Amino acid sequence: MSKGYNVAVVGATGAVGEEMLRILEERSFSVGNLRVIASERSEGRVLRFCGENLKVERLSSASFRGVEIALFSAGAQISKEFSPQAVKKGSVVVDNSSAFRMESGVPLVVPEVNPDALENHQGIIANPNCSTIQLVVAINPLHQITRIKRLIISTYQAVSGTGREAMEELKDQIQQWLKGEEIKKEVYPHQIAFNLIPHIGQFLPNGYTEEELKLANETKKIMEDDRMAVTATCVRVPVFIGHSEAVTVEMGKELSVPQVKRILSRAPGVILQDNIDDHLYPLPLEAAEKDEVFVGRIRKDKSIKNGINLWIVADNLRKGAALNAIQIAELLIKENLL
Ligand SMILES: NC(=O)c1ccc[n+]([C@@H]2O[C@H](COP(=O)([O-])OP(=O)(O)OC[C@H]3O[C@@H](n4cnc5c(N)ncnc54)[C@H](OP(=O)(O)O)[C@@H]3O)[C@@H](O)[C@H]2O)c1
Known part of the structure; x- marks a missing residue:
């Protein structure tokens, strides 16, 4: 893999998570190290990314060491528990769940509509509901x-x-x-x-x-x-x-x-x-x-x-979830907001 951003996908084995891997690859997102994370059910499963085999890791508080961008897609409970931990470790989180969407101070972003909302983020950016x-x-x-x-x-x-x-x-x-x-x-x-x-x-x-x-x-x-x-x-x-x-x-x-x-x-x-x-x-x-x-x-x-x-x-699964999240990550990079 080329030198790029260290990315974690939490919920990588799910319908949205798998789409995220596909879109990161399709858009040639600048990925350095990619961690694919899910629950113990999928630990050790192999997912393909850019011609490489990636082993699914089990989510833990150690999952975010060195991660710059964490894409969460494993449900609201997981986001509530682990997103703040990821932010503490220095990651910026783009969260697909409903956990933080209506919290004031958490930007809820669709890049075609309100890209400026990203400016004052505090580490967590919410991806809106698909509809x-x-x-x-x-x-x-x-x-x-x-x-x-x-x-x-x-x-x-x-x-x-x-x-x-x-x-x-x-x-x-x-x-x-x-x-x-x-x-x-x-x-x-x-x-x-x-x-x-x-x-x-x-x-x-x-x-x-x-x-x-x-x-x-x-x-x-x-x-x-x-x-x-x-x-x-x-x-x-x-x-x-x-x-x-x-x-x-x-x-x-x-x-x-x-x-x-x-x-x-x-x-x-x-x-x-x-x-x-x-x-x-x-x-x-x-x-x-x-x-x-x-x-x-x-x-x-x-x-x-x-x-x-x-x-x-x-x-x-794409514009309603994975693609919008990755467009947010691209905007964070472009605007120097990581
Ligand atoms: N589907 C959509 O159109 C859509 C749109 C917008 C937002 N979302 C949101 O995206 C999230 C995921 O949706 P999905 O449709 O991809 O669901 P899904 O297909 O059921 O996948 C759930 C993913 O979360 C993982 N997971 C579940 N419990 C976990 C735990 N305790 N620790 C770590 N990972 C865990 C699963 O891993 P295992 O393989 O280990 O079970 C799997 O990778 C939800 O918050 C949903 O509301 C979905």
Whole structure:
């Protein structure tokens, strides 16, 4: 390996962690030493990176000695316990979990939207929720032209958003269904194959789920607008990779459909896919393994003043998680913020 930054990936064997290794390699990230870390379950497993075999290490307080960049993707409990230890050892942490996202003083960053938020970091930078990232990449360019007053969001979220075991559960249930066998449910409370589940995260006393509130609160934090009204319904769908969102955007002043298309066609990280005559609109199957956020079905919302409807799709494991985290790490290097 060439001389570069010492990087640790915590949760390297997970759906997001494996994507991180792939993206570090694809983008020729300047890696010196790479430590791949997981739990005792995966200790000693071998992962490939840039033609080398890397042995999975078990997470411990000694894991971060000499590590400059620690990419965490092993759940909120692990982040809460080990991120502060990594910072003490001198690492800068980019954390994929929800552990620190809403903490004041912890930047919640999407590089296309609020790169300046990185400036005063205290060692931990939070990577937003997957459904939040693709939303703000697509709507922030409109917000820059005329303030967004209200968002109504319905999500259609892939099982990979829950992790590796959920992807296996969908595969197994499809096979069980084809063979006429009993459908086994372990990850979700209901069968996910050939079904939809309007329940992501725990239910809260107000009837929303945690995921729905994350989407609202994180969007307001990233876009620095507490007055924005946001409501969401989050639904798990039997798709392996790629979250989709139907979004109604109510703006301060009217933007025509051609104006919205022009703005989005120039927006960083966005690809406009909107030609209904050719049946062209974003699809999760096509967004999978891509880096960009795809937007289509752009039309005026006839039911409200200054309303626009959008359909937004992105790969939740890439832009929704691993890629965004690595873009943050790249920005930290570029801006001398390590
Ligand atoms: N999937 C997404 O689209 C997405 C998007 C945004 C954020 N996230 C967040 O990213 C994190 C990981 O998600 P995922 O989808 O990759 O989950 P996953 O596929 O279930 O992988 C979990 C990873 O965490 C590791 N891990 C679990 N317990 C551990 C422990 N006690 N010590 C060390 N490592 C441990 C696992 O290692 P073992 O192999 O040893 O079990 C595995 O590498 C979560 O916080 C999730 O909320 C996920």
